[in-house]
Amino acid sequence: MSVNVGTAVGYLDLDSSKFKAGLKDAQSTLNDFTNSSNSAGTRFEALGSSLKTIGSTITTAVSLPLLALGAGAIKTASDFEAGMSKVSALSGATGDDLKMLEDKAREMGSTTKYSATESAEALSYMALAGWDAEQMAAGLEPSLKLAGAAGMELSLATDIVTDTMSMFGMQASEATKMTDMLAYAQANSNTDVQQLGEALKYCGASANAMGYDLADTTALLGIFADQGLKGL
16 A cells, blocks of 8 residues: 555645634633633633643644554555565565665656555566566566556566567567557557557467567557457
């Protein structure tokens, strides 16, 4: 679970009516204290009532939302740590390599629509494909962007990226080039990335063996898709 600080701040701002109403009640009571009370005992009673009103208002309108925000932030950090532990276990990355992957996941969490925890999840799929730390760091951003552009789940997008690059003998440094090809085919033919991934699953390795590169293969698949031949 990611914590949207902007939403939390917005909530506090919108919920300020409760806080203002509480302060208004407190001010009314204080007026009773200064203007309507004659005896010292009654004035102290009025002052105590005012302070109680203010304290209750602050707790309800400010303290409780902030506590909820803090609890959410702690859970987010815990989920991220768990995700990176999984990446470490699957890939064998430790020390500087793991630190590099953690930094990359946090960077993606701040620059893409996906959180750092979701980025860690994508790294785990790459680890399952046998990629090393350097390959994962290079392939993470293109995979996230492809998933976002295609409206796909991260697991599926990452599988398509790793499988396709393996079929065509592409290096991790070519991940951006590879995802751009799929995105272009989706935008310019009657198909989508998921259908292209399904088709490549069955023809990619054969196409590569026959001397076709990914650009040629996706172009052909786009033509087939325009004729109603998609996916399998």
